[in-house]
Amino acid sequence: MDKALEQFRVTENKTVAVGQKMDMVFYMLQLGFFYMDFDLISKSIDKAKIFKLFEVGGDWERKNRLKVYEGLYCMSTRNFKKAATLFLDSISTFTTYELFPYDTFRFYTVLTSIISLDRVLLKQMAFSSPHCIIIIIELV
Structure with a gap:
């Protein structure tokens, strides 16, 4: 998991397009759910919201995907x-x-x-x- 996160961060720093950066956030969320790492999930959701990736160049499909990921996180944390x-x-x-x-x-x-x-x-x-x-x- 640590090596995968390291490579995601390297790729994210080299990525220019907003859509690809949003996809990187989704990949990190999937990794967090796979390993049940709620800290990673929380940070990834906050990252998407703080950097306003979804408001700058996000399309409705990615915004709705984020809602489902966040809903699953909320359901997991009761x-x-x-x-x-x-x-x-x-x-x-x-x-x-x-x-x-x-x-x-x-x-x-x-x-x-x-x-x-x-x-x-x-x-x-x-x-x-x-x-x-x-x-x-x-x-x-």
């Missing part, structure tokens, strides 16, 4: 309300198949929503979503 909000915000444009399949993502979205959202928000955001209603029916 911040279910923030995870539910991030997941619900990116459910219609999910493209983060390198983490988990879409069915798993929908299940996580419904699960975190049921645990953390109040009834009004749950009805507005989760029960009204055609992406989530199938999972809710399967759970019942």
Whole structure:
């Protein structure tokens, strides 16, 4: 892991394009999730936000991918309300198949929503979503 991070940092310093720098952040996030290194995950998410990589040259697809990564981190650290909000915000444009399949993502979205959202928000955001209603029916 240490050698991989070292090479990512060397590559990141030599990379000019914003899109490629954002991809490097995603690779470091994947490495952090693989080794369950929450410090690396937190630093990588903060790096993406502090340097405003996603506001400078980021496209909507990468912004939504960051929401899924951050939601998974929040779910792993038991911040279910923030995870539910991030997941619900990116459910219609999910493209983060390198983490988990879409069915798993929908299940996580419904699960975190049921645990953390109040009834009004749950009805507005989760029960009204055609992406989530199938999972809710399967759970019942």
